[in-house]
Amino acid sequence: MDHPVRPRTVAVIGATGAVGREAMERLHRRRFPVGELRAIASQRSAGGTLPFAGGQVTVQALDEASIRGVEVAILAADAATSREWAPRLVHAGAVVVDNSSAFRMDPQVPLVVPEINGGELAGRPSLVANPNCTTIISLMAAAPLHHAFGLRRITACSYQAVSGAGLPAMQELEGQARQWSAGEPVQSTVFRRPTLFNVFPHDSALLPDGSNEEETKLVKESRRILDLPDLRVSVTCVRVPVRRAHAVALHLEFERRVDPEVAREVLSRAEGVRLVDERSGSPADPLMAAEGDEVLVSRIRRDFGAPEDHGLALWTVGDQLLKGAALNAIQIAERLLGDGASGTRRR
Numbered sequence: 001m002d003h004p005v006r007p008r009t010v011a012v013i014g015a016t017g018a019v020g021r022e023a024m025e026r027l028h029r030r031r032f033p034v035g036e037l038r039a040i041a042s043q044r045s046a047g048g049t050l051p052f053a054g055g056q057v058t059v060q061a062l063d064e065a066s067i068r069g070v071e072v073a074i075l076a077a078d079a080a081t082s083r084e085w086a087p088r089l090v091h092a093g094a095v096v097v098d099n100s101s102a103f104r105m106d107p108q109v110p111l112v113v114p115e116i117n118g119g120e121l122a123g124r125p126s127l128v129a130n131p132n133c134t135t136i137i138s139l140m141a142a143a144p145l146h147h148a149f150g151l152r153r154i155t156a157c158s159y160q161a162v163s164g165a166g167l168p169a170m171q172e173l174e175g176q177a178r179q180w181s182a183g184e185p186v187q188s189t190v191f192r193r194p195t196l197f198n199v200f201p202h203d204s205a206l207l208p209d210g211s212n213e214e215e216t217k218l219v220k221e222s223r224r225i226l227d228l229p230d231l232r233v234s235v236t237c238v239r240v241p242v243r244r245a246h247a248v249a250l251h252l253e254f255e256r257r258v259d260p261e262v263a264r265e266v267l268s269r270a271e272g273v274r275l276v277d278e279r280s281g282s283p284a285d286p287l288m289a290a291e292g293d294e295v296l297v298s299r300i301r302r303d304f305g306a307p308e309d310h311g312l313a314l315w316t317v318g319d320q321l322l323k324g325a326a327l328n329a330i331q332i333a334e335r336l337l338g339d340g341a342s343g344t345r346r347r
């Protein structure tokens, strides 16, 4: 992508983490107009180096000095850090895209997937929230179908990669594979149970109603992004022993009659989506989606659990570190620097 705009001072905050590293790589690969790149993390990482644009940058600690003069900030740390530092960055004149959950339900802060509701960027907000990764990967398929057939209900069951919980979680799974191969006991500190050869309900906090936080994010954020406050959403989120790329089995019910062939046609035209038709090979899987920009969709078929001809079942897979986080954030920043107003909400 070419950017006919002047180079900016860009900060990636949380640069040493799983999302931050991808953000730095994608900023370079997409030729984002970076004049100066600040790789910022906690005090623990200060002085270390990270690769950027064929060279190395020194990691700085997050403080008033390291954010001075920053014009574009990709925040990829925890929600508490975002709550503290996003307002300071905005106050200092930066455009901020936040990957954490800190501002996602704040009505003053747009929650944006550019292909779906990029029109929210028309007013060039200073702070934009990046949605939850499972929400993005689900809605990349569900939103175009909603625009065609009118969504009435989403049922989603996720199969989430361990890197969704950060770099240490991915390293733990890799370590467990090595330990198992060497005949050693498997060590589990991040998830407090083995991820290798295991599957378990999502590790986020359990809420009083029995949902976990991840499931609630998908419910609330889907309603907000699609501007469907009463949308019925049923979710079960599950962690699987996959390094990167989340998969979601979606069952969608629509207002209007829907035909799988027409749905395929709709999705074949959807920006950022690639149909992987299992009838001419294998359905999409996380290894196919990993390190790619697109959300892959397979197994589009009638859902016999919905009223006749009103339901579709499908399988969607996307790299949650990219479209679910770093890439979506950079796409937002690109629009804010470029033609910010492109992309409209369609109903």
Ligand SMILES: NC(=O)c1ccc[n+]([C@@H]2O[C@H](COP(=O)([O-])OP(=O)(O)OC[C@H]3O[C@@H](n4cnc5c(N)ncnc54)[C@H](OP(=O)(O)O)[C@@H]3O)[C@@H](O)[C@H]2O)c1
Binding pocket: 013, 014, 015, 016, 017, 018, 019, 020, 040, 041, 042, 043, 044, 045, 046, 062, 075, 076, 077, 078, 079, 081, 099, 100, 101, 131, 132, 133, 163, 164, 165, 166, 167, 168, 320, 321, 324, 325
């Ligand atoms: N992983 C995903 O798939 C994904 C998807 C969507 C959204 N997100 C969100 O993106 C954010 C980053 O996630 P991640 O998976 O990349 O986590 P991670 O791998 O654990 O990385 C966390 C990053 O935050 C930095 N950090 C922690 N405390 C800090 C502080 N007080 N000041 C400055 N930096 C601090 C860490 O720096 P040190 O190395 O110095 O500790 C590290 O760079 C989270 O809010 C997460 O919810 C993640």
